[in-house]
Each structure stands twice: as structure tokens, then as C-alpha cells.
Amino acid sequence: MKKNARQIALEVLNDIFGNDAYANISLDRHLRDNVIEEIDKPFITALVYGVVSKKDLLEWYSRPFLKKAPKPWVQMLLNMTIYQIQFMDKVPTSAAVDEAVKIAKIQDGQSTANFVNAVMRSFMRSEHKDEEPKTWEIKYSMPKLLLDKMVKQFGGKRTGAILExxxxxxxxxxxxxxxxxxxxxxxxxELTETAVIADSGNFAAKQDFLAGKYTIQDESSQLVAPQLELQGDEIVLDACAAPGGKTTHMASYLTTGHITALDLYDHKLKLIEDNAQRQGLADKITTEKMDATEIYENFGAEKFDRILVDAPCSGVGLIRRKPDIRYRKESSDFSNLHDIQLKILDSASKSLKKNGIMVYSTCTIFDEENFDVIKAFLASHEDFEQVTISHEKNDIITDGCIFLTPEMYHTDGFFVAKFRKN
Structure with missing residues (x-):
């Protein structure tokens, strides 16, 4: 039986929260494997990402009308229905509720359908739907761990601006x-002459994208390649390269130079290769499967003119685009990542030639993965000095590094530091 858009959205949400699936991967798979009208795909996408980003708030809305916790999939169906009512202006309330009741009946019979109907009718009649939660944790569905870290680092005012x-x-x-x-x-x-932005649109489906005339890459990420100061003939290492946005950006500056792009996984190396092929840069990029903490062991001393370490990180700067990231973080993750980031920098530094440039970047906003890492690296590597980065937008420079938080220019959160080997 052909499934409708809401049934597919519910399956994706159950996969994310029931099976710990990544939202983008699960959504792509369900959109590919089901027979879906093109007009329904944006609706499913908006519904999935909306419910993921507001899960705690949506559960707060339904809580007063539940005597006990329903089955997880039923709670997700309630979340999905409340999201449509509260946040999707073009969806009629009656349609959202009626479809939820139908799905409940198909999935689990009339009694579950009656339960969903009763909860939704109670919610619609109550004043609770017009109330606002008193805590940021619920209002922004932000786990306490991340919220506490933000407030500690940025203070209340800037944290509020980031969350908003x-x-x-x-x-x-x-x-x-x-x-x-x-x-x-x-x-x-506003940040780089290589970028243009749009409020929405499926640009990856257009012929000019397929022909390699442009590629999809966040503005903040486009600030990295220029920091390598590429003249055209350099031998470059991209230590953690997938999916290849920065790799191909660097390659666009090369004439006789070449990039070796590393990643741990075959499917990620293929993404780099596909990106390079589409942009006509395959002859300038070679991929290798390698752990970036073992660069020196594999390549030896002073082999590269330039090295980019776009390090594995918590990815907290990507929450706007990947809202499920917020539910995957433990406090131990941050200290483990700090250690891995330093190991990669240490190994890469030995393979950089004298007078070479190494750039370190992350898509996170937390100091322990950014400023703390570069301080620790410089303290233990006296042959390196930090190179101060400048930009016409002064507000994105902190202590000689590019540091962007999501509220500044509506980009990803991002960090870039630059070193030279003496």
C-alpha cells in the first residue's frame, strides 16, 4: 500500500529517535525508497526537521493531556500533529488531526485512534497551546549539557541570541x-566574494550544479581555503577531507599543485571523488584511506607545503541544519574530541615543510575544541607560530582567529586558526 506524506515522516522520526538514525541519512533513504509525489517531498522534509528541532517543546505541549506515557511512536505522532498545528501555517488544523487519527487506526486499531483524537481535541480546546514554557531547555529543545556550556562560555544574553x-x-x-x-x-x-545565498531552493537538482558551475557550501566553510595562501604549485594535504567542499575549493587555486585528501571511510572518499569529478578537478586531487592521527607515520617528515586539518568535532555549529546533533552529545565527547584534535595536529605538523602553513578549522562553537586546542598545540610545538587572520568584517575575528556563531550572519557556527612552521 502506498504511504502518504505524514506516514513517511512518522517512519523517519521513529527511525531517528528509535534507532538512533541520522536525520539526513534516514530522510534521504525514505524519500528514495518510497513512491512520493515531488510536491510532498518538501513537506516531509520540513515536518521531519521541524519535529526533530522542537521535540522537547512538542512533548511539553501534550504532557498535560496524558495520564501515562504513550508508546514512543504514538508520542511521535502527537508531536508531529502538534508541530503542524503550531508551526505550519498552511496546514489546516482539521487536516493535521484527521490524518493523525487515520494513521493511528492503521497502525494500531480504533482504540489508539480514539486516544490520539481525544488528546488532540483536549489540546485544541486548552489555553496551554498559547502558553510559552519558562525554561530555555524546553522552549528551544536544547539539552541541559549544551545549554549550560553555552551560558558558561557566552553568558545569558548571547546564548539567548544564538538559540533564537x-x-x-x-x-x-x-x-x-x-x-x-x-x-x-x-x-x-556578506562574508566572502565566492558565495551567493538564497532563502530556499533545490539548487542541487539544477543543470548548472550538475555541470559544476557552482556547488553547495556554507559561507563560513568558504572562509577556510583562502587562509592556505595557495599560489598554485603547492603540495597540499587535506587531513579530514570528506565530503570535499574545502578540498575542491583549495584545488580551484592550484595549477601544477596537487592535493592528497584523507578520510577513514570508503563511502566518504567516494563523496570527495564525486565532488572533484563534477567540478572538473579530479586531476588535482588524490584520495587515500587513512587515520589522520597517523599522517606522520604514513608520509614522513616535511612532505607538504600546506596542510588543512578540518578536524572531527562535536558539530554543534551545524545544529540549525542538523538538529538531531543536539541529542547525541555526552560530556565525555568533548574531552575525547579535544585529545583527537591535538593528536591530528601533532601528527600533521611533523609532515609540514619549514615555512609551511597549516590551517585548523571546526564547525563547533565551544572553546575546548577551538581556542583551547590551538593554545595547547602552540604550547607543545615551539617551531610553530600563530598567524593572525584578518577580515573586513571585524566582528568575526577573535584573538586572530575566525570565530562565527550562528546568530551573527545566519551561517553555521565555525572556527578557523592559522599556523606557520618556523
């Missing part, structure tokens, strides 16, 4: 490769 910013959907950011191409519906980036 994450309520607004991402815009689309493109890196323009062919300067002659005109991309309808876009406007120039």
Missing part, C-alpha cells in the same frame, strides 16, 4: 565556480 537564531531555517549557500553563471534567486554573501 537557530529557530530560523538555514538559507542555502552556494560557492560560485563559473563566474559567468547567473543563479536566479540568489544574492551576494
Amino acid at each position: 537564531s537557530l529557530e530560523t531555517p538555514s538559507h542555502v549557500s552556494l560557492r560560485v565556480i563559473d563566474k559567468t553563471v547567473e543563479i536566479a534567486g540568489t544574492r551576494p554573501s
Whole structure:
């Protein structure tokens, strides 16, 4: 039997929260494996990401009308229905409730359908639907661990601005490769001349994307490659390269130079290769399957003119685009990542030539993965000095590094530091 859009959205949500699936991977698989009208795909996507980003708030809305906790999939169905009512203006309330009742009946019979109907009718009649929770933890569905870390680092005012910013959907950011191409519906980036942005649009389906005239890459990520100061003939190492956005950006500066791009997984190396092929840069990039903590063991001393360490990190700067990240963090993750980041930098540093440049970047906003890492690296590597980065937007520079939080320019949260080997 063909499933409707809401049934598919519910399956994806149950996969994310029941099987610990990644939202983007589960969503892509369900959209690919089901027969779905093109018009329904944006609705399913918006519903899934909306419910994921507001899960705790949605459960808070339904809690007063539940005598005991329902089955997880029923709670998710209630979350999904409340999200449509509260946050999707174009969806009629009656349609959201009726469809939920039908799904409940198909899944588990009339008694579950009656239960869902009763909860939703009670919710609609109550004043609770117009109330606002008193804690940020519930209002923004932000786990206490991350919230406490934000408040400790940024203070209450800036944390509030970051959280409010994450309520607004991402815009689309493109890196323009062919300067002659005109991309309808876009406007120039404030942060880099290589980028244009749009409020929405499926740019990956357009012919100019497939022809390699532009690629999808966040503005913040596009600030990395210029810091390598590539002249064209350098031998470059991209230590943690997948999916290849920064790799191909660096390759676009090369003439006779070459990039070796590393990753641990075959399927991720293929993403780099596909990206390079589409952009006509395959001859400038070689991929290798390797653990980035073993760069020196594999390549030996002073082999590269430039090294990019786009390090494994908590990814907290990506929460706007990947809202399920917030539910995957434990306090031990941050200290483990700090150690791995330093190991990669240490190994990479030995394979950098004298006077070479190494750039360290992350997509996180927390100091222990950013400023604390570069301080620890410099303290134990006297042959390296930090190179101060400058930018016409002064507010994105902190202590000589690029440091962007999501509310500043509506980008990902991002960090870039630069070193030179003496």
C-alpha cells in the first residue's frame, strides 16, 4: 500500500529517535525508497526537521493531556500533529488531526485512534497551546549539557541570541565556480566574494550544479581555503577531507599543485571523488584511506607545503541544519574530541615543510575544541607560530582567529586558526 506524506515522516522520526538514525541519512533513504509525489517531498522534509528541532517543546505541549506515557511512536505522532498545528501555517488544523487519527487506526486499531483524537481535541480546546514554557531547555529543545556550556562560555544574553537564531531555517549557500553563471534567486554573501545565498531552493537538482558551475557550501566553510595562501604549485594535504567542499575549493587555486585528501571511510572518499569529478578537478586531487592521527607515520617528515586539518568535532555549529546533533552529545565527547584534535595536529605538523602553513578549522562553537586546542598545540610545538587572520568584517575575528556563531550572519557556527612552521 502506498504511504502518504505524514506516514513517511512518522517512519523517519521513529527511525531517528528509535534507532538512533541520522536525520539526513534516514530522510534521504525514505524519500528514495518510497513512491512520493515531488510536491510532498518538501513537506516531509520540513515536518521531519521541524519535529526533530522542537521535540522537547512538542512533548511539553501534550504532557498535560496524558495520564501515562504513550508508546514512543504514538508520542511521535502527537508531536508531529502538534508541530503542524503550531508551526505550519498552511496546514489546516482539521487536516493535521484527521490524518493523525487515520494513521493511528492503521497502525494500531480504533482504540489508539480514539486516544490520539481525544488528546488532540483536549489540546485544541486548552489555553496551554498559547502558553510559552519558562525554561530555555524546553522552549528551544536544547539539552541541559549544551545549554549550560553555552551560558558558561557566552553568558545569558548571547546564548539567548544564538538559540533564537537557530529557530530560523538555514538559507542555502552556494560557492560560485563559473563566474559567468547567473543563479536566479540568489544574492551576494556578506562574508566572502565566492558565495551567493538564497532563502530556499533545490539548487542541487539544477543543470548548472550538475555541470559544476557552482556547488553547495556554507559561507563560513568558504572562509577556510583562502587562509592556505595557495599560489598554485603547492603540495597540499587535506587531513579530514570528506565530503570535499574545502578540498575542491583549495584545488580551484592550484595549477601544477596537487592535493592528497584523507578520510577513514570508503563511502566518504567516494563523496570527495564525486565532488572533484563534477567540478572538473579530479586531476588535482588524490584520495587515500587513512587515520589522520597517523599522517606522520604514513608520509614522513616535511612532505607538504600546506596542510588543512578540518578536524572531527562535536558539530554543534551545524545544529540549525542538523538538529538531531543536539541529542547525541555526552560530556565525555568533548574531552575525547579535544585529545583527537591535538593528536591530528601533532601528527600533521611533523609532515609540514619549514615555512609551511597549516590551517585548523571546526564547525563547533565551544572553546575546548577551538581556542583551547590551538593554545595547547602552540604550547607543545615551539617551531610553530600563530598567524593572525584578518577580515573586513571585524566582528568575526577573535584573538586572530575566525570565530562565527550562528546568530551573527545566519551561517553555521565555525572556527578557523592559522599556523606557520618556523
